[in-house]
Amino acid sequence: MAQQLGLDLPSRPALGRDDFFVAPSNAIAVAMIEGWQAWAGRKLVLTGPPGSGKTHLAHVWANLSGAQIIDAADIATADIPALAQGPLAVENIPAIAGDTTAETNLFHLHNLALAEGHSLLLTGAPAVPHWGLHLPDLTSRMRAATAAALEAPDDSLLTAVMAKLLADRQLTPKPDVIPYLLLRMDRSFAAAGDLVAALDAASLALQRPVTRTLAAQVLDNGISAAR
Known part of the structure; x- marks a missing residue:
């Protein structure tokens, strides 16, 4: 069958608590999010590799606490006093490393929000010592926070993540597809x-369901998730 142009529809991630699969690699982080009212100093640092669920858990926490969520890249131009009026999740903090304005604003936001009695969730991919922040006072406050890490996935978690990502794109793979992929893909989120993005694109272009045969073609064409 000739290839057709598919509609590149945006996926709709399911970000509720019931959509987050708990496994040994993330159980502590999930428990910390659910027990947010007991955070030491009213703040928590959440770390983990890309795709590990930091944003998902930030949304879970926002639903529990009524928090706003902001990307650290937007801190430089944000209204800091307004943000400090409630609980807040600041995502991807390493992205502002070396940005003097953003780091200074985050420092003031951190202090003001806590002074107002609100909680902070702070996220980044590596552990805090590797965030590369330049402002010493900000660095010390980040390192002083309790940290919870999302670890590399085991088979059960990676299976659940693959199933969720496929469902987010309204894809229903044949039962043998995910086990087949797990044996051949890079084992990371x-x-x-x-x-999954490559499978979605191939399924749309070829107007075919997600089967083991299609998965094999995607992998054979080098459209794997190797990094």
């Missing part, structure tokens, strides 16, 4: 995301 980022890899899973790239591979």
